Amino acid sequence: MFRAEDYVKVRDLEEAYELCQKRSSLVVGGMVWMKMTSLTKRVIVDLSGLGLDEIEETEDGFSIGCMCSLRQLEVHEGLNRYFGGIFKECTRHIVGVQMRNCATVGGSIYGRFGFSDVLTCMMALDSYVELYKGGRIPLAEFAARPVSGKERDILVRMIIRKDGRKAAYASQRNSQTDFPLIACCVSRLGHYWDVSVGARPARAQVIRILDDGHDSLGQLAKEAAEHFTFGTNLRGSAGYRKALAQVYIRRLMESLTGRSVSKG
Ligand SMILES: Cc1cc2nc3c(=O)[nH]c(=O)nc-3n(C[C@H](O)[C@H](O)[C@H](O)COP(=O)(O)OP(=O)(O)OC[C@H]3O[C@@H](n4cnc5c(N)ncnc54)[C@H](O)[C@@H]3O)c2cc1C
Incomplete structure (x- = not known):
């Protein structure tokens, strides 16, 4: 306790x-x-008296205070409209509404948990962590840092830029509210795909791949899945996770482009 x-x-x-x-x-x-x-x-x-429980939308992006709950992400109209509902999709399986009303964005991102749906989701966007002393840094850079008791900064807010990308999210669980077996978020901007995979079971990482139109989405998804390492735990094997990641990445790419899988 x-x-x-x-x-x-x-x-x-x-x-x-x-x-x-x-x-x-x-x-x-x-x-x-x-x-x-x-x-x-x-x-x-306790930071709850500092007004950091608001999601603010501007022309350029979203600012999400560290004390916002996961439920706020789930139901925020602007965030979900702009990013194709990924915030609803990445939070709706996390335990239950009462729990999501309590768990915060700050705790979820600062904790950098391997199973984190929220981290996986935000990693595929143009997102930044604002630390009280450390300033603003890209989320991918923050997520790659080891979680250490020596790091004693405060995560103040998350910034997500509106850069015109489209995004889609999917996770697979052995049962409805369990930790994810795999979590994938894919976003598309211009000719690039940003692909984030979490619950490998290691924490989320993001990679960028070029889509010059020569490869099918099946080939691109295979290439993306090859970039990640996967591990085995009681929820599933490394091989199963890799196979799932490849399938989900392809399906998410398809959902964003309308391109068919028939090419491979
Ligand atoms: C039973 C259970 C099941 C869960 N299932 C899932 C799941 O399926 N998917 C998923 O994504 N998540 C899941 N979670 C995690 C949950 O979504 C939250 O990420 C987690 O509870 C942390 O948020 P919190 O507000 O409770 O943080 P806390 O427990 O309060 O803190 C967590 C850590 O973050 C630090 N911290 C908190 N806020 C800040 C800040 N502003 N600045 C610096 N450090 C800070 C704390 O010091 C601590 O180290 C689960 C949690 C539980 C308990």
Whole structure:
């Protein structure tokens, strides 16, 4: 069971940052994940009084505060309209509505969990993490960093640029609300595909491939799946995951282009 001796609802980010520099302190989101651990902390730092629970849409993009819930992503009209419903699709299988009302975007991205649908989804977009001290960095760069207790920054918000890309998302689960066995997000901008695959079971990575019109979507999906490594755990084998990834990548590409699989 997770234990904490004290709780501070901070007045600003500087106070949160200072408190978090001690190993015995921890910033928390919805605590949905933390409560499953057996950590003991002296102080937990709550950001819920800082107005970081809004999704703001501008002409250029979306700004998603770290305290937004997964449910907010799921039902946000602007996000889902612009990105073809991928935020609804990537969240709707996560446990249940009550849980999604509590789990936060900050906790989901900062945690960089291997099984994360949300990380997989955002990785295929032009997305950035805004850290209080570290500034704005591409999500793919942040996701590649090892999760370490020494890293004591605060994820303030996510920025997703509207760059005109189309995107589609799919996951497969052994049962409806289980962790995903594989998670794929594909986006298309110009002649490029960005393909993100998570739950391999390692954390999501994204690759970019050129579509010059010479290869069928089946060939492109095969090429994309070859870029990733896959592992085995109790949910499925590496070989099964790779086969699923290839099929889902192709289907997502088809759904975005209307091009048929018949070429291979
Ligand atoms: C039973 C269960 C099943 C789940 N299934 C899925 C699933 O199928 N797919 C999926 O994508 N996710 C799944 N999740 C994960 C869930 O969606 C959230 O990602 C997770 O709960 C973390 O969000 P939180 O708000 O609870 O974070 P917390 O538990 O509060 O924090 C998690 C970590 O993030 C850090 N943190 C939180 N906020 C910040 C911040 N602003 N800045 C810096 N660090 C921060 C904390 O210090 C901690 O290390 C599941 C979780 C549970 C408990």
